[in-house]
Amino acid sequence: MEAIRGSDMTFDLLIRNATVLDGSGGPAYGADVAVDNGRIAAIGRVDGDAVRVIDAGGRVIAPGFIDIHSHTDTALFIDPRAESKVTQGITTEVCGNCGFSPAPCLDEAGRAEQESWRRKHDIEDDWQTLDEMLSALECRRIGINFATLVGHSNLRAAVVGLANREASPRELDEMKTLTRQAMEQGAFGISSGLIYPPSCYANTAELVELARAVADYGGIYASHVRNEHDDLVDAVEEAISIGRLSGAGVQISHHKACGASNWGRVKMTLAMVRECRDIGMDISVDQYPYIASATSLSVLLPTWAHDGGDDALLHRIRVNREGLLGYLKEISRDGGWLANDGGWANVLISSVGRRTSRDCEGKSLEDIARERHAEPEEVVLDLLSEERLAVSMVQFTQCEDDVRAVMRSDAAMFGTDASSRSTLGELSGGKPHPRAFGAYPRVLGRYVREQNVIPLEAAIRKMTSMPARKLGLTDRGLLKVGNWADMVVFDQDKVIDAATYENPHQIARGIDFVFVNGRPVVDDGELTDQLPGVVLRRRYNRSAL
Secondary structure (H helix, E strand, O other): OOOOOOOOOEEEEEEEEEEEOOOOOOOOEEEEEEEEOOEEEEEEOOOOEEEEEEEOOOOEEEEOEEEOOEOOOOHHHOOOOOHHHHOOOEEEEEEOOOOOOOOOOOOHHHHHHHHHHHHHHOOOOOOOOHHHHHHHHHOOOEOOEEEEOEEHHHHHHHHOOOOOOOOOHHHHHHHHHHHHHHHHOOOOEEEEEOOOOOHHHOOHHHHHHHHHHHHOOOOEEEEEOOOOOOOHHHHHHHHHHHHHHHOOEEEEOOOOOOOHHHOOOHHHHHHHHHHHHHOOOOEEEEEOOOOEEEEEHHHHOOHHHHOOOHHHHHHHHHHOHHHHHHHHHHHHOOOOHHHHOOOHHHEEEEEEOOOOOHHHOOOEHHHHHHHHOOOHHHHHHHHHHHOOOOEEEEEEOOOHHHHHHHHHOOOEEEOOOEOOOOOOOHHHOOOOOOHHHHHHHHHHHHHHHHOOOOOHHHHHHHHOHHHHHHHOOOOOOOOOOOOEOOEEEEOOOOOEOOOOOOOOOOOOEOEEEEEEOOEEEEEOOEEOOOOOEOEOOOOOOHHHO
16 A cells, blocks of 8 residues: 545545555555546545545456557547547557558658548648647547557658658668657657558668667657568567667567467467567567457558559559459468468458448458359459448457467557547447457456456556556556556456447446546446546657767
8 A cells, every 4th residue: 555645635536445456467455546636646545535435345446558559540530539448448549550650641642641531520630740740639638648659651651652662771861850750749659560551661671770760769669560470470580670679669569370370379479579578678569359350451462562552552453453363362262371361251341431332341251242243352352442442351360379378478468459439420330340349348357357368467467557668658557646547447247348240339348437637537337528638748868869
């Protein structure tokens, strides 16, 4: 117990009779928690009064969960409540992952896409730099704390463009300048998405140089590695080498092994990570607790088809249809990687952007092909053309044993790998991956309580102090006097995810109270519509540069 306060104190909030899990990984203990001016004021036997008193009745109180791998990015401009995140106990999101961030937005294609998004959602805010984007968000009220990385794809598009080629020395210097600017404006590091263009066109040397620029500011290098199938081990080795050569902390995103022939390889990659940690390297991984992944349908097409950007890809779909059909048939045959992942029956269409093919949402490509009297490979190209590439998929590629193995690793923390969603309104469409609403309660209910994969104390640490330490957040992630009062109160006997692949817009159960900076965003299980979140900017020591 950290503090005992006298009866002369009046707090803003007092939570009595709680089972405290402070986020450190230590054992639970019974205590009261008092909050004043948005910060934790006392923990222990608190005799003072408060404007509001909540009797936790023995329920768990923990630090608010930190989503180390989020894709909310610009969604708070559309719906600032972050409903799907706060209702599962998340109080801080780290966006800008997989090589894509909301800023900087400097290239012609990116500016055009942003303008289209602004018109679609009637957003007045416009920006080019990361500072302008964060400032725009700071002028709004938001329901969750927001942090971001800078996307490598953004930097490459701004300087090199969308072509599949090596950056020149001058272009690399320009990208390093943009990286430093983003760090000085508040980015927490850089992310790469090495299966997505244009990030995938970079060689290792380019990534090392940009990670060095980030390391100068104490930032991290987060990577969707180059391969999560047959070449997973080599891809993880590349991420390790980038960290070793640059000095930047490494975060391997949504760590997994895809395809039945690769199941079990995470034991090898986790051993590689553990060896690095044993010699003092700052490297960790994150995961979402599901066996299905989710991404754009266009990643099924070969890298060469993406050369030059979206317009070039759409042109190739029209003029080189037979060649692309041949490629898709090859990867879906026995021995091809898609067949290894279970084939077209295991690929579900989760959302379409232009809505002309809305009837396909929630269906497998095999089922859609049957309805259209076409081959699945033809449906892939048709959907991408009809929706101008704005098609998302869910793909069942992993196994439960691997999910549990990653979860047990001391190097692993959790993330949703999802944007914030809503049960109503503009962000309620499609059939998104259920991780958007259920990732953290799923860990607590299914993997901790029901399957005993990891202890509750360890799970809470992976959701709180571990990501906070990775990001350099010294006043969040722990229930500690003086820290910001980001807190979640839940019933460990009832907490569980409710979202499914068929019906993903379902609020988790057992999350009773969620506080962001001391104010309730979830109150007795209900969304409050309060918006106490803040934009977090990475601070650095100029004298160290």
